[in-house]
Amino acid sequence: xxxxxxxxxxxxxxxxxxxxxxxxxxxxxxxxxxxxxxxxxxxxxxxxxxxxxxxxxxxxxxxxxxxxxxxxxxxxxxxxxxxxxxxxxxxxxxxxxxxxxxxxxxxxxxxxxxxxxxxxxxxxxxxxxxxxxxxxxxxxxxxxxxxxxxxxxxxxxxxxxxxx
Amino acid sequence: xxxxxxxxxxxxxxxxxxxxxxxxxxxxxxxxxxxxxxxxxxxxxxxxxxxxxxxxxxxxxxxxxxxxxxxxxxxxxxxxxxxxxxxxxxxxxxxxxxxxxxxxxxxxxxxxxxxxxxxxxxxxxxxxxxxxxxxxxxxxxxxxxxxxxxxxxxxxxxxxxxxxxxxxxxxxxxxxxxxxxxxxxxxxxxxxxxxxxxxxxxxxxxxxxxxxxxxxxxxxxxxxxxxxxxxxxxxxxxxxxxxxxxxxxxxxxxxxxxxxxxxxxxxxxxxxxxxxxxxxxxxxxxxxxxxxxxxxxxxxxxxxxxxxxxxxxxxxxxxxxxxxxxxxxxxxxxxxxxxxxxxxxxxxxxxxxxxxxxxxxxxxxxxxxxxxxxxxxxxxxxxxxxxxxxxxxxxxxxxxxxxxxxxxxxxxxxxxxxxxxxxxxxxxxxxxxxxxxxxxxxxxxxxxxxxxxxxxxxxxxxxxxxxxxxxxx
Numbered sequence: 056x057x058x059x060x061x062x063x064x065x066x067x068x069x070x071x072x073x074x075x076x077x078x079x080x081x082x083x084x085x086x087x088x089x090x091x092x093x094x095x096x097x098x099x100x101x102x103x104x105x106x107x108x109x110x111x112x113x114x115x116x117x118x119x120x121x122x123x124x125x126x127x128x129x130x131x132x133x134x135x136x137x138x139x140x141x142x143x144x145x146x147x148x149x150x151x152x153x154x155x156x157x158x159x160x161x162x163x164x165x166x167x168x169x170x171x172x173x174x175x176x177x178x179x180x181x182x183x184x185x186x187x188x189x190x191x192x193x194x195x196x197x198x199x200x201x202x203x204x205x206x207x208x209x210x211x212x213x214x215x216x217x218x219x
Numbered sequence: 220x221x222x223x224x225x226x227x228x229x230x231x232x233x234x235x236x237x238x239x240x241x242x243x244x245x246x247x248x249x250x251x252x253x254x255x256x257x258x259x260x261x262x263x264x265x266x267x268x269x270x271x272x273x274x275x276x277x278x279x280x281x282x283x284x285x286x287x288x289x290x291x292x293x294x295x296x297x298x299x300x301x302x303x304x305x306x307x308x309x310x311x312x313x314x315x316x317x318x319x320x321x322x323x324x325x326x327x328x329x330x331x332x333x334x335x336x337x338x339x340x341x342x343x344x345x346x347x348x349x350x351x352x353x354x355x356x357x358x359x360x361x362x363x364x365x366x367x368x369x370x371x372x373x374x375x376x377x378x379x380x381x382x383x384x385x386x387x388x389x390x391x392x393x394x395x396x397x398x399x400x401x402x403x404x405x406x407x408x409x410x411x412x413x414x415x416x417x418x419x420x421x422x423x424x425x426x427x428x429x430x431x432x433x434x435x436x437x438x439x440x441x442x443x444x445x446x447x448x449x450x451x452x453x454x455x456x457x458x459x460x461x462x463x464x465x466x467x468x469x470x471x472x473x474x475x476x477x478x479x480x481x482x483x484x485x486x487x488x489x490x491x492x493x494x495x496x497x498x499x500x501x502x503x504x505x506x507x508x509x510x511x512x513x514x515x516x517x518x519x520x521x522x523x524x525x526x527x528x529x530x531x532x533x534x535x536x537x538x539x540x541x542x543x544x545x546x547x548x549x550x551x552x553x554x555x556x557x558x559x560x561x562x563x564x565x566x567x568x569x570x571x572x573x574x575x576x577x578x579x580x581x582x583x584x585x586x587x588x589x590x591x592x593x594x595x596x597x598x599x600x601x602x603x604x605x606x607x608x609x610x611x612x613x614x615x616x617x618x619x620x621x622x623x624x625x626x627x628x629x630x631x632x633x634x635x636x637x638x639x640x641x642x643x644x645x646x647x648x649x650x651x652x653x654x655x656x657x658x659x660x661x662x663x664x665x666x667x668x669x670x671x672x673x674x675x676x677x678x679x680x681x682x683x684x685x686x687x688x689x690x691x692x
Contacts, residue, residue, distance in 0.1 A: 069279070102330055102349060103368035151350070158353035159361050 059112035060092035060201050061164075065100055066119050072173030072186040075119040079171075082190050088198045100147045108152055109160035113204045115197055116149045116168045119186075123172030126185040128193060130200070133166040167200055169193065236661075238652060240635045251635040253627050253656060255493035262614045270296055270583070270609040275385050277601065277616075281662055283326065286319035286374060287594030289387040290456070291601040294590030296389030298477075299605055301584035308391025308577035310566050313456045314404075315377050315387060316592060317559040317566075320455065321411070322370025323595035324512065324556040327660040328418070329363025332549055335654050336425065340432065341647040359421060362414035366556065369411040373563065376400050391578035401567050408564045412526065415557045419530060422553060426537070429546060435637040436655045437545030437630030440465035442498060442508035443517045444622065446593050447473065451520030453558065455593035461518045462498065462508065467540045470498070476591035479600055479617065495624040496617055507625040510597025511659065512555040513548045517541055522554065524561035530554045545630050548658040583609040594619050596660055620661040630655045 064080030066073045080096035083089050093107070100116075108114050123129050133150055147155065149168050157163045171193060174183040240251045261280055268276060277292040278285035290312055297304065304312065334347040337356055345351075353360040377400070378386035386393045442465065446458030451473075459473035471482065486495045486503045497506035508514075517540070521528050531554055538547060566572065583605065590601045597619030604613040634655045638648045 101367075101371075103364050103371060105364055106368060155350060155353060155360075155364075158350060159357055159364060 057089070057091040057201065057205070059110075059164075060089075060115070060204070061107055061111035061113070062089070062092060062094045062115045062117065062197060063097060063100070063104065064095075064117040065097040067098060069178065069180055071175045071177050071179040072125075072182050073119045073176045074180075075171050075173060075182060075186050075189075076117040078182060079117045079190055079193055083194055083197060086194055086198075088194075089201075092201070100149065100152050102147060102152075102155060104147075104152055105156040105159055108164060108166075109156040109162045111164045113165045113167070113201065114153075115200060116166070117193070117197070118149075118168065118170055119173045119176070120170035121173065121176075122170055125172045125174040125183070126189040128169050128171040128189065128196065130196065131168045131170070133168060165204060169196065236656075238631055238635075238656075240639055240652070246640070248632075248635045248639050251628070251632040251652070252490055253493075253624075253631050255491045262616060265603075265611050265614050268611050270299055270603070270605050270611060271389060273601075273603065273611065274387060274389065278385075280616075283662060284319055284323050284595055286315050286378075286387070287592065287599050288601070289385075290316045290319075290592045291590040291594070291599045293387050293389050294457070294592060295588040295601040295603050296590070298588030298590065299583060299585050299603065299609070300389055300579075300581040302390050302579040302581045304391035304579055305574070305576040307395070307571050307574040308579070309456070310569060310572060311377065311392045311396055311577060312387055314563050314566050315374060315392075316455055317563050318370045318373035318377075320370075320559045320593075320595045321556050321563075322367045322374070323660075324552045324559075325363055325367035325370060327595070327657075328549060328552050328556075329359065329366065331660070332654075332657050333359060333363065335650070335657070336422070336429070336549065339428070340651050340654060344646060344650070347650075356421075359418065362418055365414050366411055366418075369407055369414075369560070372407065373404050376403060388578065390580055393578070395575045395577050396573055398573055401572060405564065405567055408560060411560050412557065415553060415560060416526070419553045419557065422550060423533070423537075426550070432651070432654075433544045433546040435633055436651075436658060437626060437633060438543050439629055439633065440543055441626060441629075442470055442501075442506075443514035443541070444498075444508050444510050444598060445515040445518045446476065446591070446598060447519055448523070449473070450523075452523035453515050453519040453593075455559075457592070460591075460598070463518045463541065465541055465543060470500070476598070476600065477589040479589070479591070479602075483617065485617065485621070491624075493624050494617075494621040495628075496622045497625060504625050507629065508622065509545070509626045509659075510619050510622040511548060511595075512551040513542070513545065514597060515593065516551045516554055522558045524558050524565065526561055527554055527558035530557060545626065545655065545658045548660070552660070583607060596620055596662055597622055618662070620659070623659045623661065627656055627659055627661065630658070 062080060062083055064076035066076040068074030068077050077096040080094050084094040133153060153163060153166050171189055174185045236253060236255045238251060238253055241249050243249050265273060265276055273296055274289045274292040277288040280288050330349050333352050337352055338347050349360060442462055444460060444462045446454050447461045448454035448458050460476045461472050462470040464470050482499050484497045484499045484503055486497060488495065497503045498508050499506060516531055516534060522531050534550060534554060587604045592599055599619055600617035602615040603611055605611050631652060634652050638651045
């Protein structure tokens with residue numbers, strides 16, 4: 056069920072590689088493998104996304120990170136009951152956003168966070184070559200996640216499997 | 220010996236700041252100051268840039284209210300081009316500006332302030348956030364999400380994206396409104412209005428709880444300023460300025476805001492990057508006035524839409540014609556939001572809203588332009604001078620938060636004197652000091668610009684508190 060997939064790429068496109076999530080969202084939105092999915096780019100995660108998150112079966116967040124080596128990425132499945140909500144101003148983390156969705160709408164999707172290693176967060180409106188080069192592999196990884204999720208749909212949710 | 224309490228950083232506002240509270244030997248508060256500690260400098264950044272880039276550059280001032288800067292900047296550019304946008308182009312700008320007011324007000328009321336209002340100022344900080352609100356009053360939290368989404372969606376549908384849309388341009392807007400987009404927006408308005416009215420009903424039912432806070436959260440006599448139309452009703456796009464004193468007398472009415480330098484002074488202090496704007500006739504710092512939602516509902520004769528006018532009548536019955544406490548920004552902000560949603564519907568139902576004539580084109584026809592509009596936090600002024608090729612030589616920005624700076628400082632001092640006792644310092648005392656700032660919903664990212672040379676005061680302070688060295692300019 057591709058139509059219950061939500062991909063949110065987020066970051067600041069004026070801080071070079073920090074905008075990777077946004078650029079990734081633009082790429083995925085034009086990729087026929089994701090036709091029917093909702094793919095959005097955001098500067099940051101904000102509370103009103105809780106509604107969209109609650110309506111999805113699978114949410115994939117894509118963000119830049121200093122953790123992995125530049126151009127590589129990690130995939131983390133979020134625990135839906137992690138209770139990561141904290142005080143905040145107008146920005147949320149993926150886990151806080153999912154918690155907010157659960158509190159407000161009583162529904163929690165399966166949630167994967169893809170963190171892509173970056174080279175530079177300096178001022179600039181284009182990515183580094185390493186970050187740029189990671190986009191095709193990133194798109195393949197998201198497609199794989201979605202295919203895996205679809206294969207499991209109708210039997211047991213990914214979240215339930217993780218909790219088992 | 221003088222002691223000092225520092226709250227740094229202040230949370231749940233837009234930007235970075237701190238508050239210092241000064242105590243005397245007896246531990247009593249003598250004064251308090253609201254320091255804005257970030258510096259942006261857009262007035263210098265834009266020098267040398269071509270005028271057609273100005274709206275897009277200026278929108279980068281803020282990720283919360285970029286549309287406000289787009290509107291004021293484009294209006295300043297209109298003057299430099301010496302053009303009037305076609306009526307439909309102006310109406311579409313109005314819709315986007317109103318959507319901006321809805322989403323920003325929703326952020327302020329529901330997400331930043333409702334935790335204090337729901338749980339009280341003495342509640343545990345761990346629960347005093349939007350997740351806590353979602354647990355305790357899910358309908359209020361859902362309405363907050365819904366109302367902000369409503370405003371953000373309109374901006375996205377019109378401009379192509381929610382943050383930094385480039386659709387508002389000198390001379391009008393970049394493209395006409397599609398019928399499908401209009402109908403999509405119209406379909407979302409009833410639920411948005413219902414959500415705002417639920418929040419208003421809840422707020423009014425709780426108002427009595429905060430009588431004590433209202434009496435000390437910036438409760439002082441001051442003037443109020445906002446834009447009004449020819450009938451004296453609110454006008455957020457191209458109104459004239461009205462200034463009302465604490466007794467409801469008009470200090471100025473329907474004056475052209477483009478001449479702002481004749482009646483508004485701009486002062487800088489060495490302890491903040493935020494300019495203090497004052498009413499020149501009364502001088503500095505006595506010329507304090509307030510802008511924003513509270514000022515708008517005070518100076519206006521009426522709001523001009525049915526539901527908001529009913530709410531305004533009740534507001535005035537409850538609080539009088541000119542409420543003196545900044546605590547009532549919250550109440551006013553909801554009425555302001557209701558008006559904006561209603562007005563969006565009125566404009567979109569206009570017979571010419573789908574007209575393809577939305578932009579006027581011209582070259583440089585003037586060397587100076589001033590654009591003024593109402594942003595969520597109050598009156599916003601962009602003022603540019605360009606050379607004959609349209610290259611920016613000079614820019615001055617007067618941001619809503621700057622208008623309110625003097626009032627915010629007075630408010631902080633008042634709350635500190637009422638609640639802060641050095642011998643019994645508690646989190647709730649400090650939260651009240653922060654909360655009075657949140658009433659104004661300051662946007663510090665927007666408001667920290669240089670007036671000429673940046674006022675900078677560096678102090679090197681030794682462990683005993685003595686000033687070892689200092690540098691001022």
